[in-house]
């Protein structure tokens with residue numbers, strides 16, 4: 001176990017398709033987080049930006065880009081790119097600086113302005129790039145991988161498309177209560193079933209959209225929080241950033257083949273399960289301690305997978321847990337009370353940060369109509385392209 | 397576009413990978429510099445043909461036109477195609493590929509036996525870009 005860091009401030013820019021630059025979303029989120037913390041930007045000793053490949057050069061150096069937009073003030077700076085885990089690695093960087101005594105207060109910012117439709121690789125002919133190869137040779141989009149996982153669950157666990165649709169119904173109902181969500185309308189199972197097939201067996205409403213959005217956190221040492229008058233802040237207790245272990249035998253984005261298990265037996269747990277386990281071990285908690293979870297519902301079917309990987313139920317028990325209402329508001333372990341990616345869409349470098357924003361609001365008891373009663377411990381789970389694990393435990 | 401990924405024609409068509417001479421781990425796409433088994437220091441990787449047949453791990457399809465660098469004719473209506481992930485028993489590896497033309501998801505089940513066959517990714521007036529396809533075993537060509 002390591003020491004905690006305090007979540008002094010959280011902020012978001014509403015998600016949607018706004019057609020403006022990512023810097024604007026990130027700066028708005030940062031200002032909101034600073035105001036929430038009761039701090040001025042000059043009080044911040046370090047800024048960590050989660051990078052976006054779509055923002056051109058400023059996106060690659062997001063830390064400095066946000067620092068410039070907020071006004072150069074001499075802070076320490078870092079930029080982190082780890083695909084969908086960028087936000088979590090930015091949080092990990094900030095936490096390490098605080099725990100090492102390099103900074104008392106760190107601002108973490110992620111924002112994106114995503115294109116419409118499928119994500120696609122960077123330009124040029126690059127046959128040494130697995131992300132380029134999967135598109136060039138197979139036309140294998142992200143939803144194609146989600147479809148493979150969904151079909152595999154149907155074959156192995158007996159999940160049905162109706163089970164998947166229920167995830168969307170649940171998350172859309174929560175998203176309707178979240179002022180920062182892009183989609184704020186309830187959805188019925190009939191509407192999911194009537195939407196177009198994207199990648200069999202998944203339909204349009206099973207798959208998250210691409211969005212514009214931003215999210216930010218102000219993190220500090222517990223000593224600073226105390227001096228600042230925040231006696232009982234939400235606290236980050238663990239950040240998991242693990243890689244897979246060889247041989248990774250579940251076909252994963254962006255690869256077109258798994259590792260071979262001919263020489264080394266596969267590990268006892270999948271990569272996704274190892275992400276959560278590392279977070280639990282570092283936090284000194286288990287799934288039974290959780291009040292709520294924010295998981296990466298890139299597709300409805302994938303949310304069910306996370307239930308099992310987080311240890312909320314055994315292998316294959318995800319759909320049953322959902323049907324019982326355990327993961328719905330008021331259930332034993334509400335999942336995606338924010339509305340999830342189903343309601344937000346992907347703004348890649350922001351989403352792992354946005355998950356922590358939701359946990360902080362919930363643990364403070366300020367989540368309004370979405371409030372999970374008595375929330376004390378929350379976990380986020382997420383996974384980035386190219387083997388980036390990401391999970392954050394927040395406690396109060 | 398990518399060299400050394402497959403070889404042969406007709407019934408002799410095979411995907412090509414590499415195999416570590418030290419630990420026998422197989423790599424596809426081919427790994428030619430260092431073995432990626434973390435317990436192995438091997439750097440002697442030999443080319444090896446992969447099994448012709450395997451069993452379906454999962455499958456899906458693509459109802460919307462994928463973005464570039466996938467090549468398709470924007471003038472023509474989009475025709476969905478299936479993608480199949482196949483477990484090769486001897487290599488203990490799962491390899492993703494397009495299904496042979498005409499094979500839809502309705503014809504597939506997880507666990508079904510499939511074979512690798514040569515295919516055309518796309519072609520223009522000068523060049524046909526060849527690739528591999530997975531096809532249910534015994535299905536008509």
Ligand SMILES: [Zn+2]
Pocket residue numbers: 416417418419420421431432433436437438
């Ligand atoms: Zn080896």
